Amino acid sequence: MENLIAVITDFGTKDHYVGTLKATLYNNNNEAKVVDITHSVRPFDLVDAALKLKWSYKYFPSGTVFLIAVDPDPSAELIIISTEKYYIVTPNNGIPSLMLEEEPADSVYEIVADHYFIQGKGHFRGRNQLAPIAAQLAKFQSPFYLGDERELSIIKRFRIPSPKEIAPGKFECLVLDVDSFGNLILNMENTGKLPKKAIINGVEIITASEHFKNYKKGTCFISINPEGHYQIVAYMSAASKLLKANRGTKVILEF
Structure with a gap:
């Protein structure tokens, strides 16, 4: 066009x-x-x-x-x-x-x-x-x-870090981006299934959903962002503030 x-x-x-x-x-x-x-x-x-x-x-x-x-x-x-x-x-x-x-x-x-x-x-x-x-x-x-x-x-180029498999089904990831809602977008793309658990700054998150539901305000859960990356979301709140996380924060995902 x-x-x-x-x-x-x-x-x-x-x-x-x-x-x-x-x-x-x-x-x-x-x-x-x-x-x-x-x-x-x-x-x-x-x-x-x-x-x-x-x-x-x-x-x-x-x-x-x-x-x-x-x-x-x-x-x-x-x-x-x-x-x-x-x-x-x-x-x-x-x-x-x-x-x-x-x-x-x-x-x-x-x-x-x-x-x-x-x-x-x-x-x-x-x-x-x-x-x-x-x-x-x-x-x-x-x-x-x-x-x-x-x-x-x-052409100058760079790469972003890839997630590391540190044990079978267990990956060390990084927060790649924090969007304007405070969602924590990770450097791991959707593998076709949701993780069973995320650990970030000592906090375990065991809820996962592809769709936003009527959670209690501030409930953290694992989801998938519109571009296919795993993300950590706080319902009607900012996960970045609740979890004291920003770009570069380590996150463990377990499947």
């Missing part, structure tokens, strides 16, 4: 940054359709941005341009990655890593078309450099005139 741009940033919504980035997209492509995936990535957090991209890209139609404006390293070159279905406009800092495990890169271009950049407005690469390029790419569906092709090996 031409002219669809999906945006991930760590800008938040308090300031004018999101608004001016989107204005720049429309100034460069007034027929663009812009979807906000999230502007609430933790500041400069590459893993958080990578997860949000991995969990969202597959719901978008072919031809979508993903604009990633999370940029902790201003020395990272700006690139366009093409896959079979999509384009990613991003600093070369590893954020597409998890998406590319499922949707491999076909080509990568280092952005050189600086005549599209907004000049003389301070250091704001998301708005001044990435947004104009994403707008042009959404319109023309080709990176050929926007960058110089490079070897795929230049």
Whole structure:
């Protein structure tokens, strides 16, 4: 689908940054359709941005341009990655890593078309450099005139830790993400059955359900998040607060 741009940033919504980035997209492509995936990535957090991209890209139609404006390293070159279905406009800092495990890169271009950049407005690469390029790419569906092709090996990548089987049917996992409800999303995907038990910070959780039911408020149970990862939920409450857990907290799952 031409002219669809999906945006991930760590800008938040308090300031004018999101608004001016989107204005720049429309100034460069007034027929663009812009979807906000999230502007609430933790500041400069590459893993958080990578997860949000991995969990969202597959719901978008072919031809979508993903604009990633999370940029902790201003020395990272700006690139366009093409896959079979999509384009990613991003600093070369590893954020597409998890998406590319499922949707491999076909080509990568280092952005050189600086005549599209907004000049003389301070250091704001998301708005001044990435947004104009994403707008042009959404319109023309080709990176050929926007960058110089490079070897795929230049794409920076990282992996997230995998769960470890420490005994038969017993896995050491990590909290991968804490969503806005305080649900603890683990780094283990659904194996087709629910765990019998979770242990986190000395607390045993022995209730599991694929569906939210009328539990007593604050009851913790094991469930599956919308993207197929096991999660620990507190009914009508925040498991992260009740269990004093955050990203990186160890969790034992027993099946």
